[in-house]
Amino acid sequence: xxDVQIWFYTGCILVILGSIATVIGPGVKDPLVRTLNTExxxxxxxxxxxxxxxxxxxxxxIAATAVITLILLRAIVRLEEMGVDL
Amino acid sequence: xxxxxxxxQLVVSLYPVAIWVGIITGLIGLLGISYQKNDLSVLILTDIxxxxxxxxxxxxxxxxxxxxxxxxLVVELAEIMAISEILISREIRKSKRSRKDLAPTSLSFNxxxxxxxxxxxxxxxxxxxxxxxxxxxxxxxxxxILFYVLSKSARGLPVExxxxxxxxxxxxxxxxxxxxxxxxxxxxxxxxxxxxSAFGLLIKVASKVGLIxxxxxxxxxxx
Numbered sequence: 001x002x003d004v005q006i007w008f009y010t011g012c013i014l015v016i017l018g019s020i021a022t023v024i025g026p027g028v029k030d031p032l033v034r035t036l037n038t039e040x041x042x043x044x045x046x047x048x049x050x051x052x053x054x055x056x057x058x059x060x061x062i063a064a065t066a067v068i069t070l071i072l073l074r075a076i077v078r079l080e081e082m083g084v085d086l
Numbered sequence: 087x088x089x090x091x092x093x094x095q096l097v098v099s100l101y102p103v104a105i106w107v108g109i110i111t112g113l114i115g116l117l118g119i120s121y122q123k124n125d126l127s128v129l130i131l132t133d134i135x136x137x138x139x140x141x142x143x144x145x146x147x148x149x150x151x152x153x154x155x156x157x158x159l160v161v162e163l164a165e166i167m168a169i170s171e172i173l174i175s176r177e178i179r180k181s182k183r184s185r186k187d188l189a190p191t192s193l194s195f196n197x198x199x200x201x202x203x204x205x206x207x208x209x210x211x212x213x214x215x216x217x218x219x220x221x222x223x224x225x226x227x228x229x230x231i232l233f234y235v236l237s238k239s240a241r242g243l244p245v246e247x248x249x250x251x252x253x254x255x256x257x258x259x260x261x262x263x264x265x266x267x268x269x270x271x272x273x274x275x276x277x278x279x280x281x282x283s284a285f286g287l288l289i290k291v292a293s294k295v296g297l298i299x300x301x302x303x304x305x306x307x308x309x
Contacts, residue, residue: 004096005096005100008100008103008104009103012103012104012107015107015111015137015141016107016110016111016114019111019114019115019134019137019138020114022115022118022130022131022133022134023114023115023117023118023131023134024118028127031124031126031127031130034127034130034131035130038130038133038134041111041134041137042137044137045137045140045141045144048104048141048144049144049155051100052097052144052147052151054144054147054151054152054155056152056156056220056221056222057144057151057152057155057156057159059222059225059226060155060156060159060221060222060225061140061155061159063222063225063226063229064159064160064162064163064225066229067163067229067232068133068162068163068166071163071166071167071170072129072130072133072166072170074170075126075129075170075173075174076126078174079126079173079174079177082177082178082181083181084177
């Protein structure tokens, strides 16, 4: 039998490491890298939701994260096309 | 003891950890925002602060927490969408080139799969969303609508449709509230109230997510 707490603590570590990586990680001058780094805390939060059996919240979170990534990537692409100094 | 006996011991033992992780993540995100000069980076870091908020709410580990996470997610989504639009339109105003010049041009690939696959996937997603009903169903069906609109990259959307979608959304909201009231006014009709709420919320959320696609379409129309 797997210990439930493993998932919770893995999620916590992923969230903290991922948020540090998003703020001062390598290559975050590039907004694309920064956006992709936000996926790490997203996976951590998914694991925490999984620990608490928040099924509907987990499903909606996955959908919302996908849409948020889509919006951010669209903003990055549009701004790059305009030649804005990012 | 403040915590009732019915709360499992596991949840009680994890609660302080969840709160601390939430606070630390929030601090990291806000510190990052405080020394960023780039607006786009600030927008991306807002996502991290949202994650911290979700962890603190999730730590309560009840149905109430789950019910609070869902609106939190939608508010975060709407906020990021609005700010990204503001950033883009501000840069369009600043730049010296004309607006038509900056509008995205659609790529024209002559491939069969681009014609048929979006319809197929969108139909499956919308059917599954209607089957799920409620908030999650709305998100899934909205994802289907968004996928269809984005992949077709259609241009020239009539404004009447845009207005009609907002009207449908309003009527769905009325269904939701009537269903909610029915729980208290006539508890005997709980099934009717539940169904009214579930499908009202389905249409409301689906039309909201679909609006992101409409926004893109409006932009193409300006070309």
